[in-house]
Amino acid sequence: MKLRLLLLGAAGVASAAQAQPVSPANPDPTGATVIAIPVLATSRNLETPSGSTWTVANQMTEVIAGDLRSTTRFIVADVKSLRIPSFPEVTAPTYSEWSGVGAKALLTGFVEARSDGRLMIGCYVYDVRQQRELARAGFLVAPADWRRAAHKCADVAYSGVTGNGAMFDSRVAYIAQSGAASAPMKRIAVMDLDGSKLTYVTTGTTLAITPRWSPKTRRLAYTSFEGGEPHVVVVDLASGKEQSLLPGGTSFAPAFAPDGQSLALSVSVNGNTDIYAVNSDGTGLRRLTTSPAIDTEPEFSPDGRHVVFSSDRSGSQQLYVMSADGTGQRRISFGPGEYGAPAWSEDGKRIAFTNINGGSMRIGTMNVDGTDQDILTAGPYDSQPTWGPSSDHVMFERKNFGTGHTSLFITAVDRPDPHPVATPQDGSDPSWIGREQ
Amino acid sequence: MRRAFLIALTISCLIGSGSADAQIWPLRRYGSAAAKGAAAIPANPQASLVATAGTDTIYFARRGIALDPRIIPTLSAEARWLIANPTMTARIEGYSDQQDTRSYAVAIGEERAAAVRDFLVLHGVAPDRLKVVSWGKERPGTVPQGATAGAAGARVVTVVSDSGGPPLLGRR
Numbered sequence A: 001m002k003l004r005l006l007l008l009g010a011a012g013v014a015s016a017a018q019a020q021p022v023s024p025a026n027p028d029p030t031g032a033t034v035i036a037i038p039v040l041a042t043s044r045n046l047e048t049p050s051g052s053t054w055t056v057a058n059q060m061t062e063v064i065a066g067d068l069r070s071t072t073r074f075i076v077a078d079v080k081s082l083r084i085p086s087f088p089e090v091t092a093p094t095y096s097e098w099s100g101v102g103a104k105a106l107l108t109g110f111v112e113a114r115s116d117g118r119l120m121i122g123c124y125v126y127d128v129r130q131q132r133e134l135a136r137a138g139f140l141v142a143p144a145d146w147r148r149a150a151h152k153c154a155d156v157a158y159s160g161v162t163g164n165g166a167m168f169d170s171r172v173a174y175i176a177q178s179g180a181a182s183a184p185m186k187r188i189a190v191m192d193l194d195g196s197k198l199t200y201v202t203t204g205t206t207l208a209i210t211p212r213w214s215p216k217t218r219r220l221a222y223t224s225f226e227g228g229e230p231h232v233v234v235v236d237l238a239s240g241k242e243q244s245l246l247p248g249g250t251s252f253a254p255a256f257a258p259d260g261q262s263l264a265l266s267v268s269v270n271g272n273t274d275i276y277a278v279n280s281d282g283t284g285l286r287r288l289t290t291s292p293a294i295d296t297e298p299e300f301s302p303d304g305r306h307v308v309f310s311s312d313r314s315g316s317q318q319l320y321v322m323s324a325d326g327t328g329q330r331r332i333s334f335g336p337g338e339y340g341a342p343a344w345s346e347d348g349k350r351i352a353f354t355n356i357n358g359g360s361m362r363i364g365t366m367n368v369d370g371t372d373q374d375i376l377t378a379g380p381y382d383s384q385p386t387w388g389p390s391s392d393h394v395m396f397e398r399k400n401f402g403t404g405h406t407s408l409f410i411t412a413v414d415r416p417d418p419h420p421v422a423t424p425q426d427g428s429d430p431s432w433i434g435r436e437q
Numbered sequence B: 001m002r003r004a005f006l007i008a009l010t011i012s013c014l015i016g017s018g019s020a021d022a023q024i025w026p027l028r029r030y031g032s033a034a035a036k037g038a039a040a041i042p043a044n045p046q047a048s049l050v051a052t053a054g055t056d057t058i059y060f061a062r063r064g065i066a067l068d069p070r071i072i073p074t075l076s077a078e079a080r081w082l083i084a085n086p087t088m089t090a091r092i093e094g095y096s097d098q099q100d101t102r103s104y105a106v107a108i109g110e111e112r113a114a115a116v117r118d119f120l121v122l123h124g125v126a127p128d129r130l131k132v133v134s135w136g137k138e139r140p141g142t143v144p145q146g147a148t149a150g151a152a153g154a155r156v157v158t159v160v161s162d163s164g165g166p167p168l169l170g171r172r
Helices: A053-069 A095-099 A143-162 B002-017 B020-024 B045-053 B069-084 B102-122
Strands: A004-008 A014-016 A033-036 A074-076 A105-113 A119-127 A132-141 A170-178 A185-192 A208-213 A219-224 A231-236 A242-244 A250-256 A262-269 A272-279 A295-300 A306-311 A318-323 A338-344 A350-357 A360-367 A382-387 A393-399 A406-412 A426-434 B057-059 B088-095 B130-136 B155-162
Touching (some): A053 A105, A053 A119, A053 A143, A074 A143, A105 A143, A143 A185, A170 A406, A185 A208, A185 A219, A272 A295, A295 A338, A295 B102, A318 A338, A338 A382, A338 B102, A350 A382, A393 A426, B069 B088, B069 B155, B102 B155
Parallel strands (some): A033 A074, A033 A105, A250 A295, A406 A426
Antiparallel strands (some): A004 A014, A004 A132, A119 A132, A170 A185, A219 A231, A231 A242, A295 A306, A338 A350, A382 A393
16 A cells, blocks of 8 residues: 655645654653544545545544554543534634643544545644644545555554654454363464454464564565474565475574664574574574573574573573674573563564463563663463553553463553453564554 | 473383383384284274273373472383384474463463374374364363362363374284
């Protein structure tokens, strides 16, 4: 899908360029901002293949509000009693109306049908109290892609107000689980963060685990049990073409390097598991760790220069960091219990992990040198964290021992608020990534 | 090396147990008198193995990779059965309990299965008849073991099947 970004001048006057976030309106990272999101305007209600521009505007408004409501950072103001802003008011809001319903922030926008069949969509975010614009962005999209434009608008508000990276225009790969608990069917599913555009990548005839996105979301690496032996497979999502990376051996725990050219993974030889790197076409296998203990769960730093992994070389499973060539291995986890399933944040500053202590599995984060550890969740079975593109939320799997079901959860990192991510079946093993711009 | 230590421990346990089997079987290979005297190929190999060894599943402590001395007689019997049934091959399937992270679970399942494979090889089963695989934590155990259900996960299951290889001398 092509989504062109526009620089918006006065409403509707557009040229290709970047969105321009301004300084955050709410520097208090723990505060929730009340935001008013009136229905997007449309100057002429024209029919499109996805419904009239008025219908699209209403649907987009609901999606934007749903996105922002799903985080602790926003409270969406009730604006039903207020009139819908006119088209000119999109860029010249009457601030007193919005402060009257308690809103500190305002998101306005428009949906226009163009003669070339595309929609032009603009979004503007304002600080109501200071009466100034915080951010704006515009998009040219096919009418069928209005939902993605809505996520981008929500991201404009999210970044504009919080100062953090975008979050909602993102993809999630996970394991969809069904069938008997003792021998579940596990297949890979991919979806947008809000659960839309869900498709299955594997058929479910063979067990699949640990999907990991390539950069630009074009490929997935995962571990397949086809043939009865775990091995890493890379699948191209557009063509569906699959390649077994290292045929004839046991390999698992793949992770793409940020440049997409190579992967780190685990290879087991005679029961001993070490971390290797391999080119994404399966050539150039090179060994990164040599300990007689288990070395697994490699994940790259966003600059590709380092790898975090777990190892039980000390006698218990702990986290280690090394250079991408395997040199300079050092332990970073020293808290109580065991540590596994590390994940490096997109901004490079923090590492999320599963801490296993006292019979409970919990999600936490720490600095990349192991300091400032923070446990986010209560357990008893929270595991497999993955960072979102905004580096301020973590998604993970949670098993409910009462129901026996496992599902995806998401939480803010600074103010933990674990809540479910809706999936059609049980979900586990998430990999979350921002979409290509 | 932990594995070398394990094997040494295993042998010492065997000898220490004073079992006649243990002293007879450690280094005997198939093709021995016992193998030649083997009965016909069992119709249900897995049931036959279980009948001989008592079980096809051995359990491990949480995070454990060491063979529990109490299961040595079971593994010795598995080795005997495999030697007595030389057309059979075995998948040594390692499993992890649910409180392991997902890929670590695959790794430790592999390590447990390799420990069992090493025992069987040491006791006379040809390595090329044994295939080590791991299911990680993807196939939760259904047999409760100990106080908690989670403990059922850390296990190794020996799954035997007829390799369909060439018939042996004496096979009807």
